[in-house]
Amino acid sequence: MNPPPEPVSFGASQRLALANSWVGQSVACIDTPALVIDLEAMERNLARMAVFALTHGLKLRPHAKTHKSAELALLQMAQGAVGVCVQKVDEALALAQGGVSNIYITNEVLATVKLARLATAVQTATARFAIAVDSALGIERLAQALQQAQADRLNAIDVFVELDVGQGRCGVTTPSAVVPLVQQIGQHPALRFAGLQAYHGAAQHLRSATERDAALATATARVREAVSHLQSAHIETPLITGAGTGSFVREAGSRLWGELQVGSYLFMDADYAANQTDPNAPTFEHALFVKSQVMSRSSSHAVCDAGHKSHAIDSGLPQVAHPPGLRYANGGDEHGVLHPDTSGELPPELGTTVWLIPGHCDPTVNLHDFYIGVRGGLRRGHVERIIAIDARGALA
Amino acid sequence: MNPPPEPVSFGASQRLALANSWVGQSVACIDTPALVIDLEAMERNLARMAVFALTHGLKLRPHAKTHKSAELALLQMAQGAVGVCVQKVDEALALAQGGVSNIYITNEVLATVKLARLATAVQTATARFAIAVDSALGIERLAQALQQAQADRLNAIDVFVELDVGQGRCGVTTPSAVVPLVQQIGQHPALRFAGLQAYHGAAQHLRSATERDAALATATARVREAVSHLQSAHIETPLITGAGTGSFVREAGSRLWGELQVGSYLFMDADYAANQTDPNAPTFEHALFVKSQVMSRSSSHAVCDAGHKSHAIDSGLPQVAHPPGLRYANGGDEHGVLHPDTSGELPPELGTTVWLIPGHCDPTVNLHDFYIGVRGGLRRGHVERIIAIDARGALA
Numbered sequence: 132m133n134p135p136p137e138p139v140s141f142g143a144s145q146r147l148a149l150a151n152s153w154v155g156q157s158v159a160c161i162d163t164p165a166l167v168i169d170l171e172a173m174e175r176n177l178a179r180m181a182v183f184a185l186t187h188g189l190k191l192r193p194h195a196k197t198h199k200s201a202e203l204a205l206l207q208m209a210q211g212a213v214g215v216c217v218q219k220v221d222e223a224l225a226l227a228q229g230g231v232s233n234i235y236i237t238n239e240v241l242a243t244v245k246l247a248r249l250a251t252a253v254q255t256a257t258a259r260f261a262i263a264v265d266s267a268l269g270i271e272r273l274a275q276a277l278q279q280a281q282a283d284r285l286n287a288i289d290v291f292v293e294l295d296v297g298q299g300r301c302g303v304t305t306p307s308a309v310v311p312l313v314q315q316i317g318q319h320p321a322l323r324f325a326g327l328q329a330y331h332g333a334a335q336h337l338r339s340a341t342e343r344d345a346a347l348a349t350a351t352a353r354v355r356e357a358v359s360h361l362q363s364a365h366i367e368t369p370l371i372t373g374a375g376t377g378s379f380v381r382e383a384g385s386r387l388w389g390e391l392q393v394g395s396y397l398f399m400d401a402d403y404a405a406n407q408t409d410p411n412a413p414t415f416e417h418a419l420f421v422k423s424q425v426m427s428r429s430s431s432h433a434v435c436d437a438g439h440k441s442h443a444i445d446s447g448l449p450q451v452a453h454p455p456g457l458r459y460a461n462g463g464d465e466h467g468v469l470h471p472d473t474s475g476e477l478p479p480e481l482g483t484t485v486w487l488i489p490g491h492c493d494p495t496v497n498l499h500d501f502y503i504g505v506r507g508g509l510r511r512g513h514v515e516r517i518i519a520i521d522a523r524g525a526l527a
Numbered sequence: 528m529n530p531p532p533e534p535v536s537f538g539a540s541q542r543l544a545l546a547n548s549w550v551g552q553s554v555a556c557i558d559t560p561a562l563v564i565d566l567e568a569m570e571r572n573l574a575r576m577a578v579f580a581l582t583h584g585l586k587l588r589p590h591a592k593t594h595k596s597a598e599l600a601l602l603q604m605a606q607g608a609v610g611v612c613v614q615k616v617d618e619a620l621a622l623a624q625g626g627v628s629n630i631y632i633t634n635e636v637l638a639t640v641k642l643a644r645l646a647t648a649v650q651t652a653t654a655r656f657a658i659a660v661d662s663a664l665g666i667e668r669l670a671q672a673l674q675q676a677q678a679d680r681l682n683a684i685d686v687f688v689e690l691d692v693g694q695g696r697c698g699v700t701t702p703s704a705v706v707p708l709v710q711q712i713g714q715h716p717a718l719r720f721a722g723l724q725a726y727h728g729a730a731q732h733l734r735s736a737t738e739r740d741a742a743l744a745t746a747t748a749r750v751r752e753a754v755s756h757l758q759s760a761h762i763e764t765p766l767i768t769g770a771g772t773g774s775f776v777r778e779a780g781s782r783l784w785g786e787l788q789v790g791s792y793l794f795m796d797a798d799y800a801a802n803q804t805d806p807n808a809p810t811f812e813h814a815l816f817v818k819s820q821v822m823s824r825s826s827s828h829a830v831c832d833a834g835h836k837s838h839a840i841d842s843g844l845p846q847v848a849h850p851p852g853l854r855y856a857n858g859g860d861e862h863g864v865l866h867p868d869t870s871g872e873l874p875p876e877l878g879t880t881v882w883l884i885p886g887h888c889d890p891t892v893n894l895h896d897f898y899i900g901v902r903g904g905l906r907r908g909h910v911e912r913i914i915a916i917d918a919r920g921a922l923a
Binding site (some may be wrong): 141142162196244248299304430439441444463492500 | 823825826
């Protein structure tokens with residue numbers, strides 16, 4: 132008689148323990164669906180962007196909203212990044228907890244409960260924090276929160292004023308409006324005016340180089356105008372920061388931006404890959420995949436076990452990296468329907484492994500608790516390590 | 528001097544601790560974005576479906592892929608549900624761990640590693656499990672897994688054969704094909720043939736009653752044909768199970784289905800609410816909301832802190848439940864852009880609370896670790912309890 136099996140217990144920590152048991156084994160052992168990094172492809176992406184920033188004399192501050200992982204942030208900083216960006220206070224706290232020493236929240240925060248958490252971190256953590264603002268109320272509340280947490284020492288936090296450079300989302304909408312906000316920042320010794328936040332999110336996904344040129348020309352003109360207004364008020368602008376994977380070649384060539392906030396280059400999703408390539412841009416490879424398996428099959432189609440609870444579909448459905456010749460159709464929350472590209476071809480057999488390239492990396496990562504890091508290629512490699520997604524679900 | 532603040536530490540467990548500190552307090556204290564249940568609305572939905580099933584003499588087995596919560600599953604069973612459905616093995620294990628005693632995986636499982644986990648649960652857990660199959664290979668592997676886990680006692684697990692009734696996803700595509708699969712199940716004493724899985728997922732979201740009538744007529748014809756083939760092979764069909772929130776009135780009226788697998792009725796998302804109402808259907812209310820806050824504002828629009836990392840957008844963008852007169856536009860992963868319905872109206876002020884109705888509940892729930900249960904209404908109520916989303920991220 133075998134010993135009786137262990138009682139059932141299967142939450143997030145048990146899933147992590149299971150994944151840890153795959154370390155050192157072949158990729159074949161990875162249960163599906165799973166979020167897998169091709170480590171060599173990611174490392175090449177990492178190095179190419181680091182070299183690009185270095186050769187252009189620019190600071191690199193990758194956006195960690197893409198990967199949400201302290202380990203990957205530290206890897207980026209080990210290759211020369213000055214720190215990372217995040218979008219949310221709780222992302223910043225999760226990464227600080229993971230040892231990341233320089234974190235910029237590129238987003239406005241109005242809630243006093245969130246600002247109190249941030250101020251406590253400013254007071255107690257070894258990390259250096261920065262934040263974006265676009266309103267007098269936001270600046271006032273930030274200063275109050277620092278004071279209440281006894282964190283209002285000189286230059287306790289870096290503050291960037293966000294200028295809307297064409298996206299029509301956050302940021303002051305007229306370039307001259309940065310001046311009173313910067314002056315207000317100057318009235319609080321704990322707040323250090325660190326520069327302008329100038330990110331054109333909508334420009335990232337314009338397909339043609341010409342469209343992106345036009346969008347960035349507008350952005351550049353608006354930044355120049357804001358800087359000029361600040362100069363007229365005898366205020367120097369320490370830094371212009373922004374740029375994304377779809378546009379950074381332009382910001383780098385502008386002689387205006389001094390820091391790049393690129394995020395998706397690390398993994399390259401299907402959406403970014405659909406952009407027309409810029410001649411001066413480094414080549415980035417797909418490094419993030421969802422491993423899936425065919426679990427149902429008819430004569431016309433196969434069904435795999437990854438739907439949009441496994442990958443985000445806001446920027447389109449995933450592409451099938453392997454096997455070749457398959458098109459992924461929406462099968463709902465938990466399924467993908469696979470059709471052969473060529474009519475008459477048979478769908479893949481039951482149990483076939485299917486590798487998907489997510490349409491959009493950032494929200495895909497946010498669905499998973501950890502990455503499975505694979506070395507030696509997706510088909511013949513082995514699981515090298517499990518990488519925590521520390522800020523998954525850190526929405527506030 | 529105050530004592531020095533505690534060091535920063537902010538992962539999922541700290542976020543839960545923070546949420547627990549809101550219990551008993553006003554809804555105003557809930558940090559944003561947060562997933563909030565209007566408990567009274569949910570309880571009314573729960574009761575209305577329970578009464579419907581009872582008065583129609585049907586079993587109710589709600590689909591827990593919607594809520595992923597053991598606490599809510601137990602609430603459904605306390606009102607007469609015979610058990611719950613899930614889509615994934617790890618969802619089943621997470622709910623069994625939370626005390627749910629009867630769980631049906633309405634989906635095909637081919638991976639031996641997953642079947643081994645399930646078989647261990649069959650052997651050790653007090654819960655009763657069921658699973659769907661649509662292939663000879665799936666049946667063979669299930670039987671093997673039970674044997675290897677020494678769980679192959681008589682009728683150890685209930686097995687439903689899935690028939691594709693019009694969705695074109697999983698299930699055997701010809702009604703006669705159920706016969707050999709049921710015969711194969713009969714060869715394994717550990718497997719009990721429990722009936723046919725007949726769910727028309729695609730019919731749920733057809734807007735007009737006429738379209739849904741037509742889809743269900745096709746489904747009904749296919750089920751009748753399969754039952755007739757089984758009768759010819761001297762096999763009785765113990766149960767037809769299926770139906771969703773968009774179609775259950777039809778399955779209930781068919782005198783064929785004996786069990787309803789409705790899920791979304793519990794929360795009612797914007798997508799289901801857009802369906803033309805069936806005259807005989809109970810009325811379900813929106814009970815699930817994302818609480819959000821305006822954190823940036825211009826003269827033309829406001830920006831709130833909930834984007835598609837806070838709610839799924841596969842079935843459309845969220846609707847604004849409150850304040851009135853606002854339209855939500857896509858602002859990316861972390862933002863929503865709010866435009867006044869009427870031109871000339873001013874956007875809401877900085878700090879304004881915005882209540883969103885998600886486009887699609889199920890994948891929205893999967894983004895969050897817990898619900899904030901509110902009693903007394905969203906605007907003047909209090910936080911009654913925090914409800915764990917036990918199977919969040921249980922993808923395998």
